[in-house]
Amino acid sequence: MAKQGLTATSAFLHWKPVANSNLTVDARETLTMASFAAAKGKKDELNAAVRAAYGVDLPKTPSRVEGQQGVAFVWAGPEQWLAVAERKDGRDLETEFKKTFGPLASVVDQSDGRVVVRISGPRAREVLAKGIPLDLHETAFRPGSAAITHASHIGVILWQIDDKPTYEVALFRSYVDSFAHWLLDSAAEYGVAHA
Amino acid sequence: MRIACPYCGERSLDEFLYSGDATVKRPDFASPTATEEFVSYVYERTNPPGMHRELWYHAAGCHAWLVVTRGVATHQITSVEAAREVALKEKSATKDTK
Known part of the structure; x- marks a missing residue:
């Protein structure tokens, strides 16, 4: 009889990593x-x-x-x-x-329930600001700052790592595709191709 | 309208849910007039113009319950307190008088 069971699957199956001089987007899967x-x-x-x-x-x-x-x-x-x-x-x-x-x-x-996406680069702030109703200006939100809010109506915990700037967003795993859809739309004007 | 959450700072209305009148108190179910008291507690609102004390829930934020004092005609907000702190204050006040 064939072996039955669950196989670990990446939450980011439908993602292509983004990396250009404006923006990098990485899934933090580990x-x-x-x-x-x-x-x-x-x-x-x-x-x-x-x-x-x-x-x-x-x-x-x-x-x-x-x-x-x-x-x-x-x-x-x-x-x-x-x-x-x-x-x-x-x-x-x-x-x-x-x-x-x-x-x-x-x-x-929360390891399976949530995933973390890292968004970094000179345009990271502008890309996030299109869907996050917070003041992300460097005088208001800095490395070490964190917030619970929503990004394009998806509940997130957001924090800033450094002033490149690099942000990380923790969200529920099942929202990853919707989040990516919004993020890539938001990044289109900075040379990021929609997947 | 923006609400200054005591934990998160000032946030947009779309992060909050309105959760009713903050001034009514749940009646004692063992009271002989409990039915009338519960009808009043659940349904009867005079809805006057001016300042109201309201419960708001920071649903898309820190999930705290807040007591917001708000002018229902102007949306002017004069105070926002954590509901937990309000309840604890009331509890200690009742204890002091007993």
Whole structure:
């Protein structure tokens, strides 16, 4: 009998990578992600546990901090965060956090549910600004800034990495094709061909 | 119209959902007049012009519930508070008087 089972499939099957002097768009497919929220009355203890394990304080405002051990923490609502790290050597943030934080936090795996797209280059700001209702000007949104909002009506968590500028957008996996459709339309005037 | 979310900053109306009157209090279901009180709680609104205290939900943002004081004729917003903080304040005020 033929072997039955599920095969891991890329969320970016219909994508062609974008790379020109104006813009590069990359799918970040090798991430492990977990969202977590402080247990009732435990936010200070949780922060101390994060500081002990990763050397940073959890962001209290919409922003992103890079901790030790390759983990970045993105503010994802009051007393809630999204953590992102490279998935290498079978690393799994959900398991890691449940072990490290114990009863201080509720941890939920996001590695399969969400994907991260990296948008970088001199025109990245203009391309995103066409669908994101936020002021992305460098005086208002900087490296380290983060926001929960929508991009062309698709719910996203957005953060800025550097001032090239490079942005990353975390969105639900099943919205990737719609997001790409909008993004490539938005980038058409900067020499990006629609897939 | 823009609402200044206490967590996210000023955001456009399309990120929020209106979620009703923030001044009504859920009645005690064990009260002998519970039916009348619930009818009033759910349905009866006088809808006066001027300032209203309203619940708004930051659906496309941080998912926080907010208490917004808004002029329904002008859309002027005079205060935005996290509903959680409002509830905690009321709770501690009731505790103090008991």
